[in-house]
Amino acid sequence: MTEKYEIHEHDVLIIGAGGAGLRAAIEALAEGASVGVVCKSLLGKAHTVMAEGGIAAAMANVDASDDWRTHFRDTMRGGKFLNNWRMAQLHAQEAPERVRELEQWGALFDRTADGNILQRAFGGHTFKRLCHVGDRTGLEMIRTLQDRGVHLGIDVYMECAITRLLKDGERVAGAFGYWRENGRFVVFRAKSVVIATGGIGKAWRITSNSWEYTGDGMALAFDAGAELMDMEFVQFHPTGMVWPPGVQGILVTEAVRGEGGVLRNKDGERFMERYDPERMDLSTRDVVARAIYTEAKEGRGTEHGGAYLDISHKPPEYVKKKLPSMYHQFRELADVDITKGPMEVGPTCHYMMGGIRVDAETAQANVPGMFAAGEAAAGLHGANRLGGNSLSDLLVFGRRAGQAAAEHAKQTETPKLDDAQVEEATREMLEPFERRDGDSPYDVHRDLQETMQNYVGIFRREEDLKQGLAEIQGLKDRAGRVHVDGSRLFNPGWHLARDLKSLLTVSEAVALSALERQESRGAHSRIDFPQYDEKWSKLNNIISRDGDGMRLRHAPIAEMPSDLCVILEKKK
Amino acid sequence: MPDATFKIFRGDRDGGELYEYKVPIAPGMVVLDALHYIQAHDAPDLAVRWNCKAGKCGSCSAEVNGRPRLTCKTRLDALPLDQPITVQPMKSFPVLKDLVTDVSWNYRVNKKIPPFTPRPNVEWKMDQREVDRVQEFRKCIECFLCQNVCHVLRDHEKQEQFGGPRFFVRIAGLEMHPLDGLSRTELLKEELGIGLCNITKCCTEVCPEDIHITDNAIIPLKERVVDDFYDPVRWFLRKLSGKKH
Numbered sequence: 001m002t003e004k005y006e007i008h009e010h011d012v013l014i015i016g017a018g019g020a021g022l023r024a025a026i027e028a029l030a031e032g033a034s035v036g037v038v039c040k041s042l043l044g045k046a047h048t049v050m051a052e053g054g055i056a057a058a059m060a061n062v063d064a065s066d067d068w069r070t071h072f073r074d075t076m077r078g079g080k081f082l083n084n085w086r087m088a089q090l091h092a093q094e095a096p097e098r099v100r101e102l103e104q105w106g107a108l109f110d111r112t113a114d115g116n117i118l119q120r121a122f123g124g125h126t127f128k129r130l131c132h133v134g135d136r137t138g139l140e141m142i143r144t145l146q147d148r149g150v151h152l153g154i155d156v157y158m159e160c161a162i163t164r165l166l167k168d169g170e171r172v173a174g175a176f177g178y179w180r181e182n183g184r185f186v187v188f189r190a191k192s193v194v195i196a197t198g199g200i201g202k203a204w205r206i207t208s209n210s211w212e213y214t215g216d217g218m219a220l221a222f223d224a225g226a227e228l229m230d231m232e233f234v235q236f237h238p239t240g241m242v243w244p245p246g247v248q249g250i251l252v253t254e255a256v257r258g259e260g261g262v263l264r265n266k267d268g269e270r271f272m273e274r275y276d277p278e279r280m281d282l283s284t285r286d287v288v289a290r291a292i293y294t295e296a297k298e299g300r301g302t303e304h305g306g307a308y309l310d311i312s313h314k315p316p317e318y319v320k321k322k323l324p325s326m327y328h329q330f331r332e333l334a335d336v337d338i339t340k341g342p343m344e345v346g347p348t349c350h351y352m353m354g355g356i357r358v359d360a361e362t363a364q365a366n367v368p369g370m371f372a373a374g375e376a377a378a379g380l381h382g383a384n385r386l387g388g389n390s391l392s393d394l395l396v397f398g399r400r401a402g403q404a405a406a407e408h409a410k411q412t413e414t415p416k417l418d419d420a421q422v423e424e425a426t427r428e429m430l431e432p433f434e435r436r437d438g439d440s441p442y443d444v445h446r447d448l449q450e451t452m453q454n455y456v457g458i459f460r461r462e463e464d465l466k467q468g469l470a471e472i473q474g475l476k477d478r479a480g481r482v483h484v485d486g487s488r489l490f491n492p493g494w495h496l497a498r499d500l501k502s503l504l505t506v507s508e509a510v511a512l513s514a515l516e517r518q519e520s521r522g523a524h525s526r527i528d529f530p531q532y533d534e535k536w537s538k539l540n541n542i543i544s545r546d547g548d549g550m551r552l553r554h555a556p557i558a559e560m561p562s563d564l565c566v567i568l569e570k571k572k
Numbered sequence: 573m574p575d576a577t578f579k580i581f582r583g584d585r586d587g588g589e590l591y592e593y594k595v596p597i598a599p600g601m602v603v604l605d606a607l608h609y610i611q612a613h614d615a616p617d618l619a620v621r622w623n624c625k626a627g628k629c630g631s632c633s634a635e636v637n638g639r640p641r642l643t644c645k646t647r648l649d650a651l652p653l654d655q656p657i658t659v660q661p662m663k664s665f666p667v668l669k670d671l672v673t674d675v676s677w678n679y680r681v682n683k684k685i686p687p688f689t690p691r692p693n694v695e696w697k698m699d700q701r702e703v704d705r706v707q708e709f710r711k712c713i714e715c716f717l718c719q720n721v722c723h724v725l726r727d728h729e730k731q732e733q734f735g736g737p738r739f740f741v742r743i744a745g746l747e748m749h750p751l752d753g754l755s756r757t758e759l760l761k762e763e764l765g766i767g768l769c770n771i772t773k774c775c776t777e778v779c780p781e782d783i784h785i786t787d788n789a790i791i792p793l794k795e796r797v798v799d800d801f802y803d804p805v806r807w808f809l810r811k812l813s814g815k816k817h
């Protein structure tokens with residue numbers, strides 16, 4: 001062993017302390033498991049904290065006609081029927097209970113006049129369905145979960161990054177990582193591992209995602225033998241900030257449109273009339289993002305290449321009350337008063353529909369002992385996610401993953417750790433310090449972001465995707481040779497050198513799946529195949545490891561039972 | 573566009589000094605953008621915390637020209653650029669490296685606070701007006717800037733006796749929750765030392781979420797402590813029931 005390492009043991013190890021990881025931790029603890037939660041940032045800073053618009057759940061507090069069937073139908077329609085229908089069903093059925101639970105743990109949602117949880121309209125949802133707290137719903141959710149989890153006694157390992165999953169034969173045995181603070185290595189031994197590491201947006205230049213979103217969980221799972229599914233479906237949110245340059249990509253919540261905001265092009269035209277006359281500004285995200293992109297491309301964009309989003313026709317007090325953080329964000333970062341004039345917005349890479357392939361009921365991956373939930377898992381959202389369906393996803397499937405992981409831990413022996421794997425993981429981490437030449441990790445990252453932005457963006461076509469894949473291969477070589485300066489103490493350059501490996505794995509999976517799917521569906525738009533293709537409506541792309549490479553296969557979607565088919569056929 | 577000059581603290585637990593960097597200015601640029609520029613071009617190991625880049629996560633706190641700020645919301649065009657901009661870590665917390673400090677003390681304090689505990693058999697209905705008051709406290713993004721400026725912690729280093737404004741805000745959110753049934757006044761008085769706060773309002777001034785920490789959280793909590801501990805009738809009732817008024 002190159003150096004002595006610290007070991008922690010748990011029944012259930014949860015990688016990720018966002019909504020999914022914390023909800024899983026709470027449930028596993030309730031099942032009597034000892035639970036450790038690891039996260040790259042401080043507790044409470046995961047992406048979930050940034051969620052703005054709300055949690056979708058058919059509580060029917062505002063529109064009495066809402067029920068789980070309608071939510072199920074909206075989710076399937078939004079996902080262009082590629083969703084795992086069983087997940088969509090469980091999600092719609094269980095979300096209201098999960099939201100009530102949050103309230104009972106202390107979350108304070110905005111209220112209706114009769115004292116219930118208030119719900120707002122959002123794109124693709126038939127009824128007013130998003131439970132919210134102004135435009136800071138995620139903050140309310142993560143604080144509630146973190147306080148509950150800490151109070152119940154989860155062990156949290158903050159600012160600790162996992163770089164490898166350890167295995168005992170076929171099953172998962174734990175994980176290897178380092179403390180960001182001092183660079184020391186640490187090993188976790190666990191009977192079950194839940195991956196709740198979120199998404200991959202940092203592979204693109206224009207993104208609403210933070211430094212954490214490098215696809216670690218998906219790449220670690222892939223390396224350990226798990227299957228990735230639907231990787232071609234990357235959501236570009238229609239409304240990110242476009243100006244000034246430093247804020248490009250930062251999210252402008254869909255709640256602006258939910259509260260009545262309208263989109264216009266530079267000629268003042270409400271262009272959504274031409275793209276989706278029925279749903280207009282509250283059409284699904286894939287449609288609106290393409291519309292804004294097209295307007296700008298055809299010369300009808302704003303000064304900085306976006307569209308105008310205007311809510312200034314509402315009373316200023318109302319805007320400040322319902323959208324306080326948007327008000328501040330634009331006033332302080334862009335010198336725009338949104339109660340007086342329009343915002344400039346354009347598409348930004350936002351959310352990953354694809355991810356680790358899991359069982360609907362238990363969130364288990366195809367590797368024994370490995371579970372996945374939240375943005376890191378695939379299935380619920382199909383080809384396009386509806387706004388608000390992520391926060392509810394975290395609660396519903398976080399809970400299910402925690403429960404199943406605890407159950408699995410009860411039934412299995414403590415796994416054996418393999419020193420050779422730990423040594424290999426250690427070596428991988430230390431190598432970049434030994435190289436004297438080679439690129440800076442920041443340069444390779446910038447070039448990857450350009451590649452993904454240019455060749456694997458909103459609109460795709462064969463030659464671009466092939467070009468993208470070729471560049472990814474070149475970047476892999478460069479990433480394998482990066483060198484880092486400085487010490488192991490809190491060293492972002494060193495951390496990025498490791499994150500690049502995950503980024504490249506998921507980027508390749510996205511490009512490969514996008515090339516394979518020769519049709520347009522949801523968030524995946526092929527200029528060379530602009531139509532739906534019936535053949536593809538029943539297939540998921542599945543990626544798994546094949547030696548050092550990637551193998552892609554098609555998996556047929558299971559037949560939907562007739563009671564669910566009946567729900568889908570209903571008009572409204 | 574011309575360059576801006578930055579003087580940034582580089583160092584660790586054993587000390588450090590200010591290093592100078594030049595950064596080309598872009599329109600609308602914030603201090604965090606400049607730090608990222610420096611990482612990518614001059615100092616790849618410059619330690620900085622950040623996540624949202626939009627004032628929502630409270631990770632990027634530091635002292636810019638001596639003033640506690642979120643670096644992601646501090647615009648360069650609001651600073652005098654004819655002189656160097658200094659960026660230093662929060663002073664009240666031990667430096668780990670460069671701009672990253674050890675804030676783990678805050679998480680330990682937080683653990684002492686009993687969570688939301690609903691009154692038995694409550695009906696889950698609340699009026700928006702009651703909720704408004706509490707939502708103010710729940711806006712806290714845990715940037716710890718208020719903890720950083722509070723003289724009880726910064727100058728008198730009473731970390732062992734004093735919880736700090738952030739946690740008075742948290743407790744206010746629990747105590748004023750319309751359906752909560754627990755009293756935390758004893759904790760406030762004994763363990764979190766709310767009496768040490770002499771209402772200087774420095775915390776309120778730096779809060780990026782505009783929470784009226786002193787007027788809306790601390791003063792009402794102090795009043796509750798007085799009511800519970802110094803009003804003989806209340807004191808007696810509290811002994812009898814162990815509940816809040």
Ligand SMILES: Cc1cc2nc3c(=O)[nH]c(=O)nc-3n(C[C@H](O)[C@H](O)[C@H](O)COP(=O)(O)OP(=O)(O)OC[C@H]3O[C@@H](n4cnc5c(N)ncnc54)[C@H](O)[C@@H]3O)c2cc1C
Nearest residue numbers: 016017018020040047048053054162198374375388390391
């Ligand atoms: C600006 C913004 C607004 C949004 N608004 C909404 C909304 O209104 N409604 C909605 O439904 N959805 C919204 N979303 C989407 C939603 O917030 C996210 O999809 C969701 O929060 C993801 O939660 P999660 O638990 O899967 O992951 P996260 O909350 O991102 O947590 C991931 C965790 O994994 C940890 N991690 C990652 N890699 C490692 C590693 N290698 N080692 C250790 N730990 C690791 C991270 O530190 C973090 O703790 C929004 C997203 C953004 C960016």
Ligand code: SF4
Nearest residue numbers: 722769771772773775
């Ligand atoms: S008002 Fe009280 S808590 Fe706030 S800074 Fe002053 S002494 Fe500290």
Ligand code: SF4
Nearest residue numbers: 712713715716718779
């Ligand atoms: S109360 Fe304000 S200053 Fe203090 S931690 Fe919270 S947001 Fe920051």
Ligand code: FES
Nearest residue numbers: 624625629630644
């Ligand atoms: S980076 Fe989140 S508050 Fe500054």
